[in-house]
Every structure is written in structure tokens, then in C-alpha cells.
Amino acid sequence: MRFGHFAAALALGVATAASAQADTTFRWAFQGDVQYVDPHSLNETFTLGTLGNIYEALSWYDRDLNLIPSLAESWENVEPTKWIFHLRQGVTFHNGNPFTADDVIFSWQRTLTEGSDMKGYGRKATAINKIDDHTIEVITPTPNPILPRDWVFMYIMDKEWSEANNTAEATNVKGGNEGNYASLHTNGTGPFKMVDRQIGVRMLLERNQDYWQDIPSNVDQVIFTPIAQDATRVAALISGDVDLVYPVPVQDWGRLEAAAGVKPLAGPEARTIFLGMDQDRDELLYSDIKGANPFQDQRVRLAFAHAIDIEAIRRKIMRTASYPTGLLIGPAINGYNAEVDSRWPLDVDRAQALMAEAGYADGFEVTMDCPNDRYVNDEAICQAVAAMLARIGVTVNLLAQTKSKYFGKVLAQADFDTSFYLLGWTPSSLDAHNPLYNLMSCRSDDTGAGLFNLGGYCNARVDELAALVEKETDPAQRQAYIDEAFQIHWDEVGHIPLHQQPLSWGVRDGIELAQRADNVLDLRNVMIVE
Amino acid sequence: MHSPAAPPPSASRLNHVAAAVRRARDSDLMYAFLRSPITVAAFLATVTFVLAAAFAPWVTPHNPFDLASLNLLDAFLPPVWEPYGDPRFLLGTDDQGRDILSTIIYGARISLFVGFASVLFAMVVGVTLGLISGYVGGWIDAVIMRIADVQLSFPAILIALLIDGVARGVLPRDVHDDLALYVLVFAIGVSGWVQYARTVRGSTMVERNKEYVQAARIIGIPPMLIMLRHVLPNVTGPVLVIATIHLAIAIITEATLSFLGVGVPPTQPSLGTLIRIGNDFLFSGEWWITVFPGIALATLVLAVNLLGDWLRDALNPKLR
Numbered sequence: 001m002r003f004g005h006f007a008a009a010l011a012l013g014v015a016t017a018a019s020a021q022a023d024t025t026f027r028w029a030f031q032g033d034v035q036y037v038d039p040h041s042l043n044e045t046f047t048l049g050t051l052g053n054i055y056e057a058l059s060w061y062d063r064d065l066n067l068i069p070s071l072a073e074s075w076e077n078v079e080p081t082k083w084i085f086h087l088r089q090g091v092t093f094h095n096g097n098p099f100t101a102d103d104v105i106f107s108w109q110r111t112l113t114e115g116s117d118m119k120g121y122g123r124k125a126t127a128i129n130k131i132d133d134h135t136i137e138v139i140t141p142t143p144n145p146i147l148p149r150d151w152v153f154m155y156i157m158d159k160e161w162s163e164a165n166n167t168a169e170a171t172n173v174k175g176g177n178e179g180n181y182a183s184l185h186t187n188g189t190g191p192f193k194m195v196d197r198q199i200g201v202r203m204l205l206e207r208n209q210d211y212w213q214d215i216p217s218n219v220d221q222v223i224f225t226p227i228a229q230d231a232t233r234v235a236a237l238i239s240g241d242v243d244l245v246y247p248v249p250v251q252d253w254g255r256l257e258a259a260a261g262v263k264p265l266a267g268p269e270a271r272t273i274f275l276g277m278d279q280d281r282d283e284l285l286y287s288d289i290k291g292a293n294p295f296q297d298q299r300v301r302l303a304f305a306h307a308i309d310i311e312a313i314r315r316k317i318m319r320t321a322s323y324p325t326g327l328l329i330g331p332a333i334n335g336y337n338a339e340v341d342s343r344w345p346l347d348v349d350r351a352q353a354l355m356a357e358a359g360y361a362d363g364f365e366v367t368m369d370c371p372n373d374r375y376v377n378d379e380a381i382c383q384a385v386a387a388m389l390a391r392i393g394v395t396v397n398l399l400a401q402t403k404s405k406y407f408g409k410v411l412a413q414a415d416f417d418t419s420f421y422l423l424g425w426t427p428s429s430l431d432a433h434n435p436l437y438n439l440m441s442c443r444s445d446d447t448g449a450g451l452f453n454l455g456g457y458c459n460a461r462v463d464e465l466a467a468l469v470e471k472e473t474d475p476a477q478r479q480a481y482i483d484e485a486f487q488i489h490w491d492e493v494g495h496i497p498l499h500q501q502p503l504s505w506g507v508r509d510g511i512e513l514a515q516r517a518d519n520v521l522d523l524r525n526v527m528i529v530e
Numbered sequence: 531m532h533s534p535a536a537p538p539p540s541a542s543r544l545n546h547v548a549a550a551v552r553r554a555r556d557s558d559l560m561y562a563f564l565r566s567p568i569t570v571a572a573f574l575a576t577v578t579f580v581l582a583a584a585f586a587p588w589v590t591p592h593n594p595f596d597l598a599s600l601n602l603l604d605a606f607l608p609p610v611w612e613p614y615g616d617p618r619f620l621l622g623t624d625d626q627g628r629d630i631l632s633t634i635i636y637g638a639r640i641s642l643f644v645g646f647a648s649v650l651f652a653m654v655v656g657v658t659l660g661l662i663s664g665y666v667g668g669w670i671d672a673v674i675m676r677i678a679d680v681q682l683s684f685p686a687i688l689i690a691l692l693i694d695g696v697a698r699g700v701l702p703r704d705v706h707d708d709l710a711l712y713v714l715v716f717a718i719g720v721s722g723w724v725q726y727a728r729t730v731r732g733s734t735m736v737e738r739n740k741e742y743v744q745a746a747r748i749i750g751i752p753p754m755l756i757m758l759r760h761v762l763p764n765v766t767g768p769v770l771v772i773a774t775i776h777l778a779i780a781i782i783t784e785a786t787l788s789f790l791g792v793g794v795p796p797t798q799p800s801l802g803t804l805i806r807i808g809n810d811f812l813f814s815g816e817w818w819i820t821v822f823p824g825i826a827l828a829t830l831v832l833a834v835n836l837l838g839d840w841l842r843d844a845l846n847p848k849l850r
């Protein structure tokens with residue numbers, strides 16, 4: 001009898017706990033993990049987007065990618081090169097420390113430390129002066145009408161906490177400073193706090209009850225799991241283990257539509273996938289051509305462009321869900337102009353002729369770096385590119401690896417250790433100046449330009465135009481500068497853009513959320529309604 | 531080849547060959563073999579696989595490793611009997627437009643190579659250590675057998691994974707890709723030597739006290755020669771049986787490692803790699819990419835296993 005009572009009580013207890021959890025726990029899975037939770041370690045949309053639920057910046061995007069105030073209540077561009085930000089009062093970090101101007105200045109300085117991948121953000125300012133505890137003055141090197149947009153992902157850390165834990169420098173993705181406190185611990189102002197994390201296994205977030213604003217979300221707890229295998233990830237959604245997965249492999253859309261209780265969510269993503277070639281070194285690091293760099297010859301780059309059968313990639317690998325492009329920006333980006341967006345037609349004969357003209361009639365060998373868990377079907381695209389280039393005699397040795405290894409190899413922190421690579425880019429400001437500055441400008445350690453120009457494409461006129469675009473306020477003139485820059489870049493085949501990939505999420509019925517075009521999951525908008 | 535000066539094969543030599551064939555035909559082993567239809571089928575299946583793999587460039591309709599011959603537009607074609615099947619691709623194509631049938635044959639080539647090579651490696655290591663252990667005895671025996679005991683307590687796949695992982699860490703990436711096959715052979719071989727060593731040690735300990743070995747010792751033949759000439763021939767029977775069964779295990783281990791993505795490089799897909807690639811498309815309707823390599827692997831392993839089982843029974847006088 002006593003045992004019966006006990007069992008009933010136990011069962012009841014378990015049942016309540018389970019139902020309480022079932023209502024408010026949101027589980028989701030992505031193809032990879034956040035490498036470091038240090039917000040200044042890796043300038044990558046997934047990492048920054050996920051950390052955006054824990055950390056916050058001065059400004060933010062709403063569900064439709066409109067710019068909204070966040071840790072700054074308002075801002076004004078008082079002089080061409082001077083901005084005033086009025087910081088929000090009464091905001092506290094997860095450890096209870098108040099948020100002040102000192103934290104902003106500290107975080108800005110931290111983005112400029114050696115290991116930081118966010119130098120391009122930090123260098124948008126030459127100085128930040130504290131006017132009072134909740135007002136700062138930002139001096140920009142050139143007039144910059146879109147500074148608040150540029151800084152959407154520049155997250156603010158607590159100065160006191162960072163200094164106490166000896167993490168005033170950003171974690172380097174190249175490796176070597178994994179002991180950095182902020183690479184494993186967080187202390188932000190966001191709606192969720194990280195309470196537990198097993199790298200590569202799961203991350204547990206809990207609602208920050210002291211969050212400074214009301215948000216639509218009714219989620220109390222979030223469990224994030226990386227699931228690398230595509231089929232496993234989709235199976236986890238269908239079996240009800242998780243509420244949201246992305247990306248869903250495009251070939252599984254039909255399956256999600258057919259399955260009960262789940263549905264695919266699709267749309268064009270603001271991300272462009274492209275190929276890049278090392279045009280900077282006089283000899284490629286990974287090639288059988290010694291003493292010369294074939295990619296410095298524009299004809300070779302053009303031959304590559306003509307050898308790519310983008311239609312086959314669209315139809316077979318992307319199942320018609322991609323949007324082939326000749327530009328590094330898509331229609332979702334401010335500054336896109338369909339008139340200059342043209343592709344090099346597939347023309348293997350011409351490609352072969354160009355290779356012969358350049359002196360590489362027999363082709364050459366080159367190693368290609370490719371992530372295998374970052375973009376939609378990334379490895380399959382690289383394999384297809386390798387097969388297409390084989391037709392013009394180029395032997396591609398494919399090095400496809402997980403994104404942490406891949407980024408740790410190709411990025412600036414590892415001295416751009418690549419000859420030929422596939423990369424995807426979403427301009428975080430959603431403006432054409434972002435790729436002009438980060439991908440197409442000559443690399444410069446002083447200004448931070450070209451930090452993601454992994455191939456070292458360089459044209460002085462493009463640099464000049466990028467600077468003009470940054471400060472031009474007349475829309476028509478600005479568009480003319482943008483068009484000219486993209487045209488030069490296209491003529492010289494600085495990169496070979498492939499396509500805009502589709503947003504491809506799978507979600508359980510009863511979950512309401514906003515699918516942002518930058519592929520960021522903002523938990524502020526996630527509601528469990530059933 | 532005979533040199534022109536050499537005499538043509540004499541009639542007596544031909545008679546010798548004929549006699550050998552006759553002996554084989556009339557032997558107990560052949561009798562037992564022909565009486566078991568399952569064994570004959572398994573034998574035929576194994577031979578078909580081995581021949582197809584050995585002559586892959588001539589028997590396959592396409593060369594899946596020649597990237598220039600691939601056309602992405604041929605990707606995901608179903609087998610020829612399904613709607614939209616293409617007669618050029620009997621069993622359909624994979625995600626890159628490679629012919630599944632050709633890929634299976636080339637894949638079986640790698641699987642069989644790794645299987646045979648690692649069995650050979652394990653056999654040489656195991657038999658040598660077993661002979662020494664059993665013949666010399668003493669502390670050498672104790673050391674070898676304790677190592678064997680420790681290794682037996684771990685699953686073979688774990689040891690293979692460990693060796694492969696260490697090799698990956700130590701060797702630079704581009705070197706590793708070139709050596710991947712040999713690393714795999716080494717890993718699987720090392721994980722399987724214990725069985726040979728134990729069996730050979732047991733048999734050797736029995737043989738070494740027999741009169742013929744003692745006689746050899748008395749007339750002063752060095753221990754090395756005794757082991758090779760006198761003991762080894764008398765312990766080969768069990769070794770052959772173990773080797774046949776081990777071949778099946780080695781093929782499965784290789785497939786497992788490749789399925790986990792730590793085996794052969796993706797540019798040289800073995801059967802395990804093919805199954806892994808196809809796994810991503812299994813649920814979206816393109817079942818043939820994973821099912822046919824799966825059937826091929828299962829058939830191959832089953833056939834080799836059946837042969838091994840039969841051999842074990844046939845060589846065991848107690849079961850006649």
C-alpha cells in the first residue's frame with residue numbers, strides 16, 4: 001500500500017515534470033556545432049546567429065531583416081564621420097553586472113585583438129569615446145551612413161567579467177588558445193543564457209528571466225544538438241526528437257511534405273556560394289605548377305568559369321531549388337542590379353581554348369578546399385566542380401572537411417592557406433558594400449579590408465569604388481559605383497559565383513517562428529503554440 | 531615461358547599434371563565440395579567477384595574514377611527497369627552521375643584488395659609469432675601471449691579505428707591520402723593476428739614434442755629451419771580455415787571503417803563508402819545508390835563465410 005502511494009506520487013511527479021518540459025522546451029538541430037562560443041572568434045552567420053540569442057549588439061534585425069535598436073536605444077549621425085549612440089539603461093548581463101559604455105568600448109577593442117575574426121567590424125571605427133555611462137561617440141575613418149547596420153553582429157561582452165576571467169583577447173579559430181575562458185563560457189545580455197555545453201554533442205540554453213524587453217517567444221529552455229548526417233537529421237525531425245532542423249537536404253523536401261506533423265520551410269537565402277582562386281601568391285601552395293601561378297592568368301580563371309555547368313548543379317544537386325548567379329550578391333541585398341547579373345555560359349570548347357592560350361593545354365593539378373557540413377550540399381557541389389574541371393584537363397584534389405577544420409585552414413588567421421576553395425557569404429549588413437569591402441577589396445592589414453578575400457583578388461579601381469560606395473548618399477550615384485565595381489570584378493573573374501542557395505528548414509507543426517533570409521534562427525521569435 | 535633451347539614438355543610431365551588433376555578430382559575434399567550445392571554456389575560467387583574485380587577496367591561499362599567522363603546531368607538515374615531508367619546504366623547512377631554497377635565492381639576491387647592484403651599481413655605476423663611462441667616457449671611465449679590476451683579483450687574494430695586515427699594524426703593530410711589503403715591494411719591486419727598466433731602456438735606445442743621434430747633436433751638442424759620445414763607444414767590446415775573466415779571479417783571491417791568515413795579516401799570508393807554515400811539518399815527515394823552496393827557486400831561476405839565454414843568442416847576428420 002505504501003509502495004503504491006509512492007509509485008503513484010512518483011508517476012505523477014514524472015508526468016508533471018514531463019508536461020512542463022514538453023510545453024516549453026524547444027529542441028533544434030543543425031548540421032554542425034558552434035565551434036567556440038566566443039562572439040569575436042568566427043565571423044560566420046551560423047555561429048553569430050546562434051550566439052545572437054545569448055549576446056546582443058547595439059542594433060539588431062527583426063524577423064523581416066529590418067534594422068531595429070537593441071542595446072542602443074537610438075543613434076544619430078551628427079557629423080559625416082561621427083555617430084552618437086544612446087545606450088539602453090537598466091540592462092544587465094547574465095551575471096547581474098550592469099551594461100554601460102565601458103562594455104561597448106571594451107568589446108570594440110576586443111574585436112581588434114589578434115585572434116579576432118571580427119576585425120572588419122572593429123575597423124569601422126577609429127575611436128569610441130565615452131560621453132557618459134550611457135552615451136558614446138563613434139569616430140569612423142570615412143563617412144559611413146550605414147554604421148548601425150554594419151555592427152549588427154558586433155556583440156557586446158561584459159568588461160568586468162572578461163577581465164576577471166582573463167579573456168580580453170578573442171579566441172583564434174586557428175587553434176592554440178582553446179583555454180580562452182570565453183571560448184567555453186558566455187555572459188551576454190540576451191534572452192537566453194547558456195547553462196550547459198558539451199562540444200559537438202549539445203548546448204542547453206535557459207530563458208533569461210531578467211531580459212530587458214518583451215519578446216514573442218514562450219520558450220523556457222532550448223536544446224541545440226548538432227547532427228552531421230543529413231538523413232539522421234531529417235529522421236530526428238520526423239520521429240519527433242527535435243522541433244526544427246536545418247538545413248534539410250533538398251532531396252528530402254518531398255519526404256517532409258508527405259510526413260505527418262512536419263513541414264519544410266523554404267525560401268531564397270541571402271547567401272551566395274562561390275569559388276575563389278589564389279591570385280596573390282606567385283606560386284600556388286597546392287599545385288604541380290611550380291614557379292608560376294596559373295590563377296594569376298585571367299584566361300585560366302575565365303576558362304574555369306566557362307567550364308562550370310551551373311544548370312546541371314541546379315537541376316541535379318540542388319533539385320532546382322537554387323538561384324544561379326554571376327554576382328556575389330543576390331536580390332535580397334541592397335545594391336543588387338539584375339542588369340549586371342550575367343553568368344558565363346557553359347562552353348567547354350572555349351574553356352579548353354583559353355587554357356591552351358594560357359599555356360596550360362594539358363591542364364594542371366590543384367587542391368580544392370571545401371567544407372562538408374556548412375552549406376547546402378557543399379561537398380557534392382565541390383565533387384561536381386572537380387568532375388567539370390576534369391574536362392578541361394584540370395585535376396582537382398578535393399579536400400573536403402568539417403567546417404571548423406576548413407575555416408581554421410583557409411581564413412586570414414591561418415594566412416589564407418588555400419589555392420582554390422568554395423565559400424558562401426551572406427552580407428551581414430545586407431548591403432552591397434559588405435562584399436565589396438570583405439570579399440573584393442585588396443587585402444589590407446591596416447584597414448581590415450579584404451579580410452575574407454581568401455584568394456587575394458586585387459584591383460585598385462574596385463578599392464576606390466568600394467570607398468566611394470561607403471560614403472555616397474545619393475542612391476543613383478551609389479548604385480552606379482556598385483555596378484561599375486561588380487562589372488570590373490566580373491570582367492576579371494575575381495571569383496566565380498555559383499548560386500544563391502535555398503533556405504531549407506524542416507519544422508514540426510505547432511512551432512511558430514520567423515525564417516530570416518540570412519538563415520539565422522532568432523529564438524526571440526520562436527513560439528510553441530500547441 | 532620456355533626458352534627455344536629447352537625441350538618441349540615431355541609426355542611424362544603431362545602425365546604428371548593429368549595425374550594431379552585426377553588426384554584432386556578423386557580426393558575427399560573434391561567429393562565433399564561437389565556434394566554441397568551451397569558451397570559450389572558460394573565458390574562461384576566468390577570467383578565471380580574476384581575475377582570481376584581483377585579485370586574491372588575491361589568488364590565495367592564505365593570508369594567511375596575518370597572524372598572527365600562523368601556528366602552531372604546523368605546523376606540519380608534509376609535502374610534500367612524503373613521508369614526513366616537509362617540503358618547505359620544498368621543499376622542506375624549515384625549523386626555525381628557515376629554508374630552504380632561500375633562503381634560496385636571498382637569498389638569490390640578495393641574491398642577485396644584490402645581484405646586479402648590484411649589477411650596476408652595478419653597471417654604472416656600471427657603465424658610467425660605463434661611459431662616462435664610455441665616452439666621457443668619461456669618468457670618470450672609469456673610476453674607474446676599476454677599481448678595477445680590484452681588485444682583480445684578489445685573488439686577488433688576498435689583497434690583498427692585506433693590505428694587509423696593515430697595514422698591520421700601523425701601523417702600529413704596529403705601523404706595520408708596516398709597511404710590510406712596501406713594504413714587500412716595495417717590496421718585491419720594488426721587487429722586480427724591474435725587468432726593465428728594462438729592456433730599456431732597450440733599446434734606447435736603439440737608438434738614440437740613429436741619424434742620427427744626431436745629427431746631433426748638431434749641431427750643438429752637449427753631451430754629456425756625446424757620451425758619452417760617441419761613444424762609449419764603441419765599447422766597450415768587450421769591456418770587456412772582461419773584465413774578464409776578472417777577474409778570475410780576483414781572485408782566487413784574495411785566496409786565498416788569506410789562507412790564511418792575513416793577508411794579509404796572518397797576518391798576511391800570501396801563498398802563501405804558507397805553505402806555511406808547512398809545512405810543520404812535512402813529516404814528520398816533514390817534507394818539504388820545504397821541498396822545495390824549493400825547487396826554486393828552482403829553476397830561477397832556471405833559467400834566467403836560459407837566457403838570458410840565448409841573448409842573447416844571438411845578438414846575436420848571428426849565431422850566426416
